[in-house]
Amino acid sequence: MNTERSDKKIAELKAQGPQYLRRLITHTQHFEATPEVVFPLLCPTTEFDWMDGWDCEMIYSKSLIQEYNAVFKTDYFIPGEVWVVSQFEPNRSIEFVRISETLSIKVDARILDNLDGTCTGNWIVNITALTEQGNAALRSLNPEDEPIGILIDALAHYIRNDTIKPLPDGIFNKK
Template identity: 30%
Template structure:
């Protein structure tokens, strides 16, 4: 049986972005904030609908959804959950894109945390092939992650969200 003859392929485009930054806090203070429920505490404008979580917060296989640009529904699944070290989400945006968000935390000798914020984009439709690379150009991605750094730092230092 020649199964290859029956499979339809539509080549998708893929690109990756990554940025590192340091926060003056240990991973055990940062990691819990990488949770869709706790993001309401530090991330301005954050909104999600939890679909599945046995604990009520971030855990392996937790699922939630958000509304992104143009009201598009994005379904997030937490696929890797290593407390105080690593969290990884898969985001599916309809038939347009699949994004893997990986955030790793590594404590350095001074007790600060080196954060690596990585996103792997797979673009599966014509619309996404134009809009997403522009929205997440290298410069835009750098500014996007720098904003996350400022928001996390502000919350960790003051217990308050930026703008409040």
């Protein structure tokens, strides 16, 4: 098999170096609830119940809730963002791939049953710039300022209190 062309392209790309930045953000949260309570809330439709100002347009979902290959759009984080559920295991894990004009964001959420009526959620967020504007956004991003922790804290508040926790102004495009 002749791999001369692909070998040449790989050598060019290595010499060029990465054009776009990537950031990794992680968050862990303990919940005083079972995975059967927490997991269904990680859904574009049920987020209306607990996320301050959440809005989305469901593009495709047979069940109209979280499911494998569901597609929806939102301007909540980044204007014009398209989301795809790329992995789904009920009450255990969900993965969203979010694409905007400037960034690609993959969100992996895993819910671990602690077998005592509680669970632990682990989020891994990979953010990759797609443009120079995306590079600039990632250069200015401090992991401690990433809103995943703020949102997951709001989720924990909703589970504890059955009320929406107001989110700080200016970090989301709330309706």
